[in-house]
Amino acid sequence: MNKGRIMVVDDESILRMDIKEMLQEAGYDVVAEANNGEAAIELAAQHVPDLIVMDVKMPKMNGVKAARIINRSFDIPTILLTAYTEEELIAEAREAFIFGYLVKPITERDLMPAVEVAIGQARRVKSLMGSLKEMEKKMESRKRIERAKGILMDVYQLNEERAYQTMRTYCMNTRKTMDEVANHILHNRKLDVQSVL
Ligand SMILES: [Mg+2]
The missing domain is CATH 3.40.50.2300 (Response regulator)
Structure with missing residues (x-):
């Protein structure tokens, strides 16, 4: 192996x-x-x-x-x-x-443990960095969804829950993710909400 x-x-x-x-x-x-x-x-x-x-x-x-x-x-x-x-x-x-x-x-006695530890540590650092990046992405996405919700509240005079529900429903109808819908709203400052409101 x-x-x-x-x-x-x-x-x-x-x-x-x-x-x-x-x-x-x-x-x-x-x-x-x-x-x-x-x-x-x-x-x-x-x-x-x-x-x-x-x-x-x-x-x-x-x-x-x-x-x-x-x-x-x-x-x-x-x-x-x-x-x-x-x-x-x-x-x-x-x-x-x-x-x-x-x-x-x-000597072999010094080299082998050092190599084993180094490879193990490097793998752990890499996987940690991977999770950190994943977490950062999720946080960014959450921020975008919050901002998009705020826009819906403003533009369509909705309360927070209604704005959020509108996005959820739109997601399900269009088979898009919350993040995609949030991006759409941030970009266009509107949503085709007639069908979901
Ligand atoms: Mg030398």
Whole structure:
């Protein structure tokens, strides 16, 4: 079973191979490999992995900068691989979409839980963002319906309940949603209400 699609980025090819093997043995799909930050950005766009395991110190562009760009553009989380001497970069990493960092040498014992947690967390964040957007949409729709009801009350001198009932009835007659009818009213400032009043 595929547990997740991962991209591995490190300028040391032997370490890259090691990590790739560990991931594959644990059931992950390694969809891309890169040896610098610039290539990582390009491949992230092409393959859209679930997670990136990326070295910090690399030629052309370092891992922190690449992680930040990748997250901003494609919403993909990163685990950084680092050495003890790179504390400045780690501080920088806090601002990027970093789901953890591992200190070299990388062992299976450290890598696997970090990968599992990062993928799980990223999925939860995404689903949370999805629900938030859904909620926002519903609230916007409710606001539109309220405004449309206000227009009906004004234009046809209806009380609130009557205006709302008029919209409901119109919905049922025309097989439209409340939101569609509200949009129609907001746009035209009227409704063909003769049939429903
Ligand atoms: Mg390196």
